[in-house]
Every structure is written in structure tokens, then in C-alpha cells.
Amino acid sequence: MGSQKRIRTVVIGAGWGGSHARVISELSDQFELLGICSRRIERGRSVAEAIGLPGITVTSDWHELVDMPGVDLTVIASPDAHHHEMTCQAIQTGSHVFCDKPLAMSVEHAAEMLRLADARGVCHATGFTWRFAPIFASLADEIDAGRVGWIRGIDAHFTIRPPLPGKEWQFDPRLRIGGVIGNLGVHVIDLALWLLGRANGEVSPTLSGWQVWCEADLVGREGGPVPVVNDIAWIQMRSPEFGSLGRLDAPEQRQRAHIRVFVSQNDTYRAPDPVGLTVHGERRTYEAVANPLDPMAQSLSWVEQTSHPRSSIKPLRYPGGLPHPPSAERPSGGLLYPTLVHLYRDHIGPRIAGRVRFSDGDGEMPTFSSGLRAQYVLESALASARTGGWVNVGDQVDLETS
Template sequence: MMRKLRIGMIGYKFMGKAHSNAYRSLPMFFPDAVKPEMTAICGRNEDAVKLAASQFGWMSTETDWRELIARDDIDVIDINAPSNAHKEIALAAAKSGKHIFCEKPLALSLHDARDMLVAAEEAGIKHMTGFNYRFSPAVQLVKKLIESGRLGTIYHFRAWFLQDWIMDPAFPLVWRLQKDIAGSGSHGDLGAHLIDLAHYLVGEIDEVIGMSETFIKERPLAEVMTGLSAKGNKNAPKGKVTVDDATLFMARFKSGALGSFEATRFAAGHRSTNSFEINGSLGSVKFDFERMNELDVYFTSDDKDVQGFRRVLATDPPHAYAEAWWPPGHTIGFEHTFIHEMLEFTTAIAEDRQPEPNFRDGVQCQAVLEAVECSIEERRWVKISEL
């Protein structure tokens, strides 16, 4: 069994830091796992990427992703650059025989996402899409409850991802608000996570109908952008916001279950409320990532005098990943989902299987995203099979 994987990472800001932390932490807490070797990090700004390499623990730097991919001391290409760069980098990495980890959304369009999947499969490489919320122990518990039948027939999946970080009209026009770079706004950034959780837990979506709104049409041009923060002058020239600020849609699953989805960056007081509720014939579950170690569970089989939602703390065995972390009741955080994600990725490569979620899941998510956009434009129900 291989003992290490040499990583070349493209991107060094928000997700770059999260991925770097995961690579560094993985061998400490999962000593039997394949060790990621942080070989090279790549970014266009030479000074900034060198600083990131020093801070995060990378061995070398590149300023041209093509040179990174061409290196013979790299096994894996990790793509966490903006969405408009994903396809070109992934196609080149696949052609060179490198395994690929790519952040979501997989691409700017379903057509591009499908091209990426075809290239990866033809190259025979391993590929993974970065849907990290699957790897919360509480979400893993939901999966277990559904697959074991303890929630019965699933009737409803309702989900909402609420943020408020761009509510100020003077907040600068960052790349996430530009369609040609990001692909979409809250829909693709936040809604993509909800869609993947729905696919993972409930199954494929059959048809959708949606609506969206851009509340602030223009914003001052940004001077500095870092992750979800930015600096600018409110009196600076303005640019057009070309993505949605909020998108809501309803869905019907192939199983017959019904779904509702809400993604917005205009929910005052919600820093990052990523939540869902699932209702089945034998029970229900409620999850909120702001309290990610907890799951509210209800079973209809409980005696009537004690029926009600119970709080389950998913921090100790037999809950997923618990054996690697702290004593019972000692919680974990956002960064741990990435560590679990990288555990799946590196283990799958070592075991010669495709990791989950992979590019197929990324394509499936992209199909729903585009079906919702089509529905909004044409004001009708849209079947995923139409695309």
C-alpha cells in the first residue's frame, strides 16, 4: 500500500488554508492513512504565494499552474482557485495523469462539468469534488438512519443555507458576485452544498421550479479580496452584480419525496446557517451546521408520554470519525470536515477506487443548478433529464 501522496495545490486563500490544514492534520489524527506530502502550492502573486507556503507548510511554490502540473514530483492536483479556472486546470491535470481534487461547484456550466468528468474517466485517474459537509459526523449519522430504515419512507427534505456577509450595499464587488468568474451567486456557492446533501441523503432529484433575486444591482469595485472579506472605497467606481443574491426552489425527488431549498446572502443575523430537516414515516431529523456536533432526532415509536425531538451529540464512538478525535463530548469544528474529506480522497487513491463524492456527483449537482436557472428564466417546472 502506498504510504504518501505528493500534492500540488492551486489556490492559497480561504479554501487553500482549509485544505492545507487538512493535509497537515491528517497523519496526526489518522496515522494509518496515506500521508499527504505538501510538495508545491501555486498562485499568481509570487510574494503572496510564498507567504502562504511559509505559513501553511508547503515545500515549494509556483506562479504558473501549467508548470505545477508538468512537474514529475506531483501525484495530485488540488484545485481551489475560482470556478472559472476549474475546467482548464482539470483537463490539463487529467491529461498529465494526475489525480484531481476540485472544489465545488465543479465548473461554470453543466457542459464544462461533463467535459471534466469525461477527461478524468478517460485518463483513468481518481477524482473528487469538494462537498465537505457530507463529512460531518452528524450528517453521517443521518445517512445511517436513512439507510437502516429507522426513519422509514422519506417524505420531505427541506434545506436552507443563510448568510449575511454582503448585505451592506457598500460591500465591494468581489469575484463571487461576478457570473463570468463564479458561475452563480448564492445558488452555486451555498445551494450547491444543499443539493449535494439532498442527493447524498435522499437520492436523485427529478424536477425543480425556482425563483431568484439580486437585491443590490451595483457595488463599488474591490481593491483587495481575501476569502469572504474585501476592502474597497464606497466612492469608487461601481460594477454590475451579475449573480443572484438569493435563490429558492422546490423539487420532487425520483423517490417521490418533496424538497425545498433556500440559499441567500441577505439573511441578517445568519453568519452561516447551513441546515436541513428530513421527515420520514417513522421519524425526523434536524441538523444545523452552526451546531454541527448535534443532531435532533425524533422517532414515532417512542412511548407517547416521552415523544419529542432528542439531542444526539455525535462526538464519540460509534459515530463516524469519533475514534480519531477527543474524549466523548469534546466537540470538533468546520476544519475537521476537510480532514475527513481528505481522508476519503487519499484512502480511495490507495485502495484504487473512486472517492465519494467524485466528479459524477459534481456533474449531478451542476445539472440541478442549471435546471433551477432554466426554471427561473422560463417560469416553469424543469426536469433534470431535459439537460
């Protein structure tokens, strides 16, 4: 970035937000970290000290950061229920915004965040950085090179442990929508729709014509309209007219696809490869597997025919650099840390600096549009879990009257 102005950044949230703060502080030729917020101020202080910036503003009142003069970028990594208000206020001040996933507690709020950001012309990003994990970045390359062909089906899972002590809010419906679907499901859904879009043609943010089915471990909330998804969910999605008769080689058939996702934060669903995604393409089937706690063990392999031997893609592409083993400095797995580096260094930084035009559908970068799309699935999945049937995406949402 040389002599260019550094991007003045504040971070709300000192959990995963602590990893954002660390990456931003390490990219000091592009970014200047001004402050961090956590409700318990000592948590923010210990992040500031750990990243070697004890002099930055540390506060328990997020308004103090959002109202700080001259902030270029606001990073929001607080519980989901705060995303909408924090994002809207930051955008009103003219700040660019990164807001983590799930974007909001409802489609209405996610759509408003996108509308507001576009109207104000600010750069917006969300936390679907699994796209930059080496297995998925490399799978996207395979698609772009035409080795997968159009995709007919995607089968995926994401299974981890129950929330760590202090993170129980993840299953509190006042703070998070959809429990494990909001936590893990949206990552996998974004990956599947992003890969599908590259192979079969862009998938719209409103998923018009798609249907969703979900079976979830629901726990009712006394008097509340929204059931809590406790810790396990199966989600299926099908594109418009999936399953209708037609020639398989007809162009319109290539848009038809089916996605199945299993997510769990239940201790009894242990998996050697917690993240897995199988893509069934016209030419090959690819299997991507990863373990965030064993970042070097990830693999991407493919088969051309059933029962043929597998071939591996080696070396994988590492957009954010090589992963580190997880450590106290880089919690949440060394696998995800470089994905943040790539997001800030190669996407957010250049866009805010004006060196790359910012627009939706920029291919790789997860934006509020991506967040809104996942939110549609999340809401439809909850509607399906309640009714037990397939739900037309968007049927339960009325953006005009909300």
C-alpha cells in the same frame, strides 16, 4: 501508510486551498505537499510559511504546478471559471484530481471533466464535504440503520454573510455560475440527494425525470445570456411523478420525493443556525442544525409524531475528529476542517494508494458524478428563475451537440 510512497500533491488556490494545504501537510505520512499557487504570490508564501513548509514551490502560474513531473494529486480551489481548464490539464498529465464545488461553469464542462477522469482512470473528488459533518454523517447512519425509512421530503437552508472583502468574485458571473446557488445551494442540494439516495435508492447523476423550480434575486448582466443570482434563492425539486395519485405504500411511491432549499448571503437573513436540514422519513422526522462558527453547538434530533417531544442523537459521529473553534490557522470554521481530514485521510489517500477500489457510487465519497448532479440542478434552477416555471432537468442541456 508506513513505507508506502507518499502522494505527491500540489494545491491551486490559497484561500480555502490554504485549508487543504494545511490538512495535506498534517497528513504527512500519506501525503507530500510539493507546491501551492495563488495569483498574488505573497498569499501563497504566507500559507507555505504558516504550515511550516516555506521551502515548497510557490508560484502565481498554475501551469508550473500542473506540469511539475511526478505529481500524483492536484487540488483545485480557485474560482469556478478556472476549474474545467485546470482539471482537464491535470488529468492529461495522469494526475488524480480534487476540484472544489461547483465543479464547473456548465453541465457540459462538468460532464467532460467526469468523462475525462474516468477515461484516464484517475481518482476524482469534489468539495461536498458537508457530508462528513457530524450531524450529516450521523443522519446517514440513522438512514442506514433503517430508523428513518424512505424519505418523502427534505427541507433545508444555508444562510451566511455576504462575501468577505477579496471574495467578491463570488457574484461575478464570469467567475462563478449562479451566485449564491453556486456557492451554498450546491452543498445543500448534494446533501439532500445523497441522503435521499441512501434511503430511497440511488439518484442518477443526470437526474432523469426530475423537475426544478427556482425563484432567485436575479440581476441581469448587460448583453449576457446568464442572469446573476445576487444573494437569495429558493429552489424546489421534485422526483419523477411526484404528486401523482397512487398508494403511499406502493414500492414505486417510495422513490417520490420533494426537496426545498433556501440559500442566502444577504445580511438581513440572519440565522442562529446557518445550516439546517429536515428530513421527513416514513418512520421519523429528523432535524439537523449547525453553525460553522460554533462547531460544538450542532445538533441532530428526531420526532416520531407531530407534537411529540424531540429526542437527540448523542453522541454524534465525528468521522474527521472533533472540530476546533475557528482560528486564524483553521479559517472557514472548525466544523469543516475535520471534514477535509476525513476526505484526504480516509477516502482520497486510500484510493490513490490502491488500498480501496475507486469507483463511482462509493457511497460516502463526493466524486465528479456528485458534482455533475449538482451542476444539473444549478443550471435547471437558473433556467427556472428566468422563465418562472418548473424546468425538466436536462431539457436545456444538449451534451451531444456541445
